[in-house]
Amino acid sequence: MATAADVLRIATYAAPLTRDGPGLLLRDILRGDDPQVTAHAAIIAQADPDLLVLTDFDYDLDSIALRAFAALFDPPYPYLFAARPNTGMPTGQDIDRNGRLGEPRDAQGYGLFNGQGGMAILSRLPIDAGGVTDLSALLWRDLPGADLPVLDGGPFFAPAVLDVLRLSTTGHWIVPVLPPDAPPFAIMAYAASPPAFDGPERRNIRRNRDELRLWEQVLAGHFGPVPDDFVITGNTNLDPQRGKGDRAAMAAFLAHPLVQDPLAGQPTADWRAIGLGKLRVSYVVPSRGWQVVDARVVWPVPDGDPAFGAHHLVWVDLAR
Template identity: 55%
Template structure:
């Protein structure tokens, strides 16, 4: 259901969208944006224009070093986003190692994070508010084994990863960033942005399930030791607290944290149909209790509403994920 609430003061609307803005090779996303003929890109842009967030986190956006694709995409939107931010993700960064243990090197699954090329399906931020770039923290280089409380996979009672893999494999499949923004009330809004690996596509060692859980654990550790000012945890956790694969109890525990709010409750925000896992909640916006929530929503219009056209007849024109947003006041 499409819904939002407002208060008398001007809220800050933040949103996240795992829109399918990734292509099969480097430069192809920029090509498709510039052509202006891709139905999915057009639909995604129309949804963004309709919801009009002040801050938008995209969690499946191909990265390029000069930001050409992000600039081109932002330039085609109705709202001006003068601040655009992205770091090199771990997706597609080669390791030269056999990470998944299939006897081959150089596959997409042998990169630091699954990816067919460097930057495949990275993360990006569009903002109306200035990014305090000197204060950005990037935890994406942290080795998985060095995470406090890490649980690395094992098989038949033995470590699944060789010592060499353990010495090189990072925790973040895409990235973990803390990105502070200067918001109009004079304070700071700190985006804790991530996109975790799906807890599937592995074997009995549960490599991806354990990594997915530990990608959430990194935020737990930071919130316990050094929470950023005015933080909001958001992105694609790829983990539903009650349905689908993965360590559901980990997400349940995270949502119960007393320093977080969960404005969107148990609403699903992705739909893989009856042939797949169905409707799941995988994307999240979880503000700290320092904020006041005055509105929230999921772009999932009913079939008889005009906005439904953006999703297409089968609901997948803009991909299986739905945009979610939250309106905040200090």
């Protein structure tokens, strides 16, 4: 039986720590009285994960906002990782073919500026930042078996778009984690496109599915050796039973022989206010080598509190 010292709590949270312009999140963190920052920091402190993947956190080049946010916790998170996300990254192309170039929907991933709503990792365990495999630059067309959108019997995207359009809406990272006196493991983090806001070409549904397919390719060994122990985590924006998107694909992924699903059937987001109900979209999915000690979705707040948003923190306690 695992002792408390052997157990690691891995969490993900799609907390909306994002603003409409660069530098504004840092301003609100440093101000010290922003209700949204305070609310989400309190939830994280209550869950007290050893490693947390945030999937809606604004990126800045020197991780100044991330370091300021990490300093809010006691004990603090000394190990941080963030790479430039695809959100808001200009493509120079009219991606949605509406005749208006340079809109947020024409970026690699939707965003008002490059870095809006990126990903970040806070950890009390050492991270090998130099050993990270960042798959975020992979072109969509280059994914084996890519399901590119089609309209009126032909390709939706022009060749010039396919030459630049990346698969990842936000990013796909394989991050080595180095626990003291224990074997290393990998965090595989991502945040996928919502399978919504589509036209008849169904490009967002297809992209969402292919972002999940990239992990299937990783687990098949097509992007290097598969780590002995890993945790796939983040916001898939895909429920295996309800909502839009390729639900069967999510269900099949959770049944993959290399992974286990500690929180089957538990919703992680509440969109009842807009008629979508409660959906499961955030996941912590460990490989089979882990012993799952406990797992939970944190629902501590009254319905409809605007400070918290729709998403809820998910954590899993793991031992080996």
